[in-house]
Amino acid sequence: MSLAHLLLRQAQLRPDTPAIFSGPKPWATHGMWAARSAALSMRLREAGLQPGDRVLLFLRNHPRYLELLWGLWWAGLVAVPVNAKLHPREVDWIAGNAEAAWAFTSADVATGPLAGVSVQIDVDSPQADALLAEAAPGTVLPEPFDADPDHPAWLFYTSGTTGRPKGVVLTHRNLMTMGLTYGIDVDPVDPHDAMLYAAPLSHGAGLYAVPHLMAGARHVVPESGGVDPAEMFALGRHHGPLTTFAAPTIVRRLVEQAQAEGLAPTDAARSFKTIVYGGAPMYAADIRRALEVMGPRFVQIYGQGETPMTITALSRAMLADVDHPRWAERIASVGVAQTPVQVRVADAQGRPLPAGELGEVLVKGDTVMAGYWRNPEATAATVRDGWLHTGDMGVLDADGFLTLKDRSKDLIISGGSNIYPREVEEVLLTAPGVAEVAVVGAPDAEWGEVVVAFVVGLPGTNPDVAALDAHCLAQMARFKRPKRYVVLDALPKNHYGKVLKTELRQRV
Ligand code: AMP
Numbered sequence: 001m002s003l004a005h006l007l008l009r010q011a012q013l014r015p016d017t018p019a020i021f022s023g024p025k026p027w028a029t030h031g032m033w034a035a036r037s038a039a040l041s042m043r044l045r046e047a048g049l050q051p052g053d054r055v056l057l058f059l060r061n062h063p064r065y066l067e068l069l070w071g072l073w074w075a076g077l078v079a080v081p082v083n084a085k086l087h088p089r090e091v092d093w094i095a096g097n098a099e100a101a102w103a104f105t106s107a108d109v110a111t112g113p114l115a116g117v118s119v120q121i122d123v124d125s126p127q128a129d130a131l132l133a134e135a136a137p138g139t140v141l142p143e144p145f146d147a148d149p150d151h152p153a154w155l156f157y158t159s160g161t162t163g164r165p166k167g168v169v170l171t172h173r174n175l176m177t178m179g180l181t182y183g184i185d186v187d188p189v190d191p192h193d194a195m196l197y198a199a200p201l202s203h204g205a206g207l208y209a210v211p212h213l214m215a216g217a218r219h220v221v222p223e224s225g226g227v228d229p230a231e232m233f234a235l236g237r238h239h240g241p242l243t244t245f246a247a248p249t250i251v252r253r254l255v256e257q258a259q260a261e262g263l264a265p266t267d268a269a270r271s272f273k274t275i276v277y278g279g280a281p282m283y284a285a286d287i288r289r290a291l292e293v294m295g296p297r298f299v300q301i302y303g304q305g306e307t308p309m310t311i312t313a314l315s316r317a318m319l320a321d322v323d324h325p326r327w328a329e330r331i332a333s334v335g336v337a338q339t340p341v342q343v344r345v346a347d348a349q350g351r352p353l354p355a356g357e358l359g360e361v362l363v364k365g366d367t368v369m370a371g372y373w374r375n376p377e378a379t380a381a382t383v384r385d386g387w388l389h390t391g392d393m394g395v396l397d398a399d400g401f402l403t404l405k406d407r408s409k410d411l412i413i414s415g416g417s418n419i420y421p422r423e424v425e426e427v428l429l430t431a432p433g434v435a436e437v438a439v440v441g442a443p444d445a446e447w448g449e450v451v452v453a454f455v456v457g458l459p460g461t462n463p464d465v466a467a468l469d470a471h472c473l474a475q476m477a478r479f480k481r482p483k484r485y486v487v488l489d490a491l492p493k494n495h496y497g498k499v500l501k502t503e504l505r506q507r508v
Pocket of ligand 1: 158277278279280281282300301302303304305306334390392404407
């Protein structure tokens with residue numbers, strides 16, 4: 001069984017229901033989607049592609065993205081979705097590493113030919129139309145590829161905030177398990193639901209096409225092809241409440257949009273059923289504000305490319321349980337292990353640590369990658385005895401809630417004491433006028449390292465350093481407070497909205 005069988009099943013169950021939308025407009029029913037993906041798979045096989053071959057997808061969010069993904073899986077091919085905002089040189093490197101002979105691109109992101117790719121097809125070209133056209137009546141279409149569960153489906157290049165990106169091999173089993181548990185741990189889905197793809201389809205948002213197809217729900221690709229909060233709210237009013245995946249920076253923009261439009265939580269509920277957030281730390285102050293402005297429509301997930309979207313989840317109910325004695329700690333956590341995985345916190349030797357102790361987060365289960373693409377050394381270093389070493393540092397509490405501390409490389413050691421930037425950031429974010437912060441360590445002759453805070457003010461405010469210092473002194477140990485403040489207009493972020501601390505460290 002392969003992921004393509006999910007599409008075949010929906011094409012049989014509800015052939016005529018609209019499945020894919022381009023903004024407000026219907027694009028394809030389940031029947032059309034399956035017919036196009038099956039026809040594409042037939043043509044790709046006729047052109048010589050073999051199961052297991054890699055095909056690059058380097059395009060902005062586009063309704064055809066879903067037809068392409070499922071067409072590749074129908075033929076047993078491996079999709080290599082690449083973030084549309086990468087530099088062409090980075091994409092060339094990925095295409096070469098994946099040895100992808102074919103690529104589907106869009107003109108706005110691929111400005112020239114990709115190195116090493118022999119067939120490059122613009123998704124809006126007549127060539128793409130021909131490849132995706134439904135076959136003539138009477139044509140016998142191929143059955144979906146009968147994949148072994150360990151057959152690769154998606155080669156996912158890590159965002160590479162450090163060093164060269166590595167290709168994470170995600171199998172049909174990995175994505176099937178991720179998809180099935182979505183309904184248990186994240187949010188039940190039914191055919192009336194609609195998933196909105198504003199965040200890149202090449203990343204977590206695209207992975208969530210799997211559970212939404214499993215449930216026969218609708219898929220909405222905004223016409224802007226990206227994150228436009230006004231458009232997202234409007235599409236929700238048009239289609240009925242949508243589900244979307246949002247990095248914390250996108251959540252912040254949605255909250256600002258709701259405030260700018262003067263919307264009440266009941267209005268937000270008309271546009272959004274569920275906003276799944278994750279991919280980077282969400283500060284307690286930010287999720288509190290999001291809940292106040294938009295109501296209980298948030299669920300947090302913690303995952304990484306190596307175990308896609310599936311490590312822990314903090315459910316809507318947990319976020320809403322304000323009367324729970326440990327609610328404040330819980331909303332600053334990433335929640336509890338998702339159903340198909342075991343999660344532990346371990347010491348440097350991989351031995352499990354008791355509740356309350358800080359160590360590396362390890363994960364075991366059917367969502368853990370098959371390995372890094374043609375990189376057995378990196379695989380052996382990262383997956384040991386079946387346990388994925390995430391590189392994230394965290395603490396489990398007695399109830400199984402995991403709180404992430406900073407990655408070990410982000411830890412600041414000042415005068416021999418460990419300082420977790422996240423803790424300082426959480427405090428600074430509760431100071432008036434502060435919109436965003438990032439804390440890093442700067443080398444210091446006396447202390448080894450000192451804490452430096454980069455601060456972005458709310459629109460129209462200019463953060464006052466003396467007031468920030470007083471705020472920190474009132475709330476945390478003296479040694480943890482920033483010795484220096486740098487006020488910025490915006491924090492440097494990568495294409496997925498993660499703050500680039502490496503860049504900030506270089507500045508200090
Ligand atoms: P990527 O593989 O590019 O998706 O990055 C995964 C990394 O993002 C994880 O290892 C974490 O460091 C971070 N991350 C993902 N989800 C969360 C979350 N909910 N809270 C904090 N950090 C997260």
